Amino acid sequence: MAALEDAVKAADGGLRVAVRLTPKGRRDAIEGLAETADGGAEIRASVTAVPEDGKANRALVKLLSKSWGIPKSDIAIVSGATDRHKVLSLICEPERILPRIADSVAAAS
Numbered sequence: 001m002a003a004l005e006d007a008v009k010a011a012d013g014g015l016r017v018a019v020r021l022t023p024k025g026r027r028d029a030i031e032g033l034a035e036t037a038d039g040g041a042e043i044r045a046s047v048t049a050v051p052e053d054g055k056a057n058r059a060l061v062k063l064l065s066k067s068w069g070i071p072k073s074d075i076a077i078v079s080g081a082t083d084r085h086k087v088l089s090l091i092c093e094p095e096r097i098l099p100r101i102a103d104s105v106a107a108a109s
Contacts, residue, residue: 075089
């Protein structure tokens with residue numbers, strides 16, 4: 001079973017978050033946790049934006065910023081800019097943001 005601790009890791013100055021993004025979805029939303037093929041986990045999210053010219057990535061950053069209360073400028077895509085599977089870097093205080101991430105994932109499940 002997927003665990004939040006497998007999708008969210010502590011990093012210098014904040015957190016690293018694994019996300020599986022579905023573009024052209026019905027709505028912009030965090031949809032819970034998903035298990036990866038290697039036994040890890042990632043947060044599932046969908047956005048209505050199309051995956052061209054970075055539109056879906058910008059929509060993802062906007063969604064997470066709003067959901068987790070982090071400025072958009074403090075969220076960066078570290079890997080997977082052109083892939084569904086992404087790793088994001090959050091510049092934040094982990095102890096303040098982790099409960100928000102957990103709440104948003106729990107609400108979606």
